[in-house]
Amino acid sequence: GAGVSQSPSNKVTEKGKDVELRCDPISGHTALYWYRQRLGQGLEFLIYFQGNSAPDKSGLPSDRFSAERTGESVSTLTIQRTQQEDSAVYLCASSTFEGLARNEQFFGPGTRLTVL
Amino acid sequence: TQLLEQSPQFLSIQEGENLTVYCNSSSVFSSLQWYRQEPGEGPVLLVTVVTGGEVKKLKRLTFQFGDARKDSSLHITAAQPGDTGLYLCAVGGNSNYQLIWGAGTKLIIKP
Known part of the structure; x- marks a missing residue:
């Protein structure tokens, strides 16, 4: 079946511009995660959605970052007034059953964001 | 200080050799997962270990969870x-x- 998809795959933008990244999770997966991965580093948790519950936004690095999810489907991550330090790969993952940490997370291929 | 320390950070070896990479911490965990990420892709789960001392094999890969559940190793034959x-x-x-x-171990196997 279809896996997690993300778009665009690559995004180059100028400092100060806003960008919107999209994630389509696996159908039926109630949990959705956004991560940031800087070059040569591990994954940095950004935000978690579970069904209709309030999202856990504790990982968002600043108020320039926001994310939305429509029900149990598509999610968008928006970065306003981008800065060069926002350059990274942004990964989305989905999971079943309340996204318990020990449950497998299925990742999309990521969006590589470059801020000039 | 990283909660999880992975070593080595980078390893480049010839095809056919054996290797071990490590994931260490001073904290105790109820479970630990290993993922592999290929260039341009997201990570893919390899294994989840939950019991201290547990050993799991996935073809040529052997995963071990430390007895105290603070560390883990991955051995590739x-x-x-x-x-x-x-x-x-x-x-x-x-x-x-x-x-x-x-932060991961970047592994390169040269043919």
Whole structure:
């Protein structure tokens, strides 16, 4: 079946511009995660959605970052007034059953964001 | 200080050799996962270990969870170019749904 998809795959933008990244999770997966991965580093948790519950936004690095999810489907991550330090790969993952940490997370291929 | 320390950070070896990479911490965890990430792709789960001392095998890959559940190792026998990738370990965070990730070991297997 279809896996997690993300778009665009690559995004180059100028400092100060806003960008919107999209994630389509696996159908039926109630949990959705956004991560940031800087070059040569591990994954940095950004935000978690579970069904209709309030999202856990504790990982968002600043108020320039926001994310939305429509029900149990598509999610968008928006970065306003981008800065060069926002350059990274942004990964989305989905999971079943309340996204318990020990449950497998299925990742999309990521969006590589470059801020000039 | 990283909660999870992975070593080595980088390893480049010839096809056919054996290798071990490590994931260490001073904290105790209820479970630990290993993922492999290939260039341009997201991580893919290899294994989850939950019991201290547990050993799991996945073809030529052997995973071990330390007795005290603070560390883990991944051993690859007769490495092949297809094993090339970034190997990441991850453990549960403060919530029951959040993972904390190590920085990974970048492995290159030369033909």
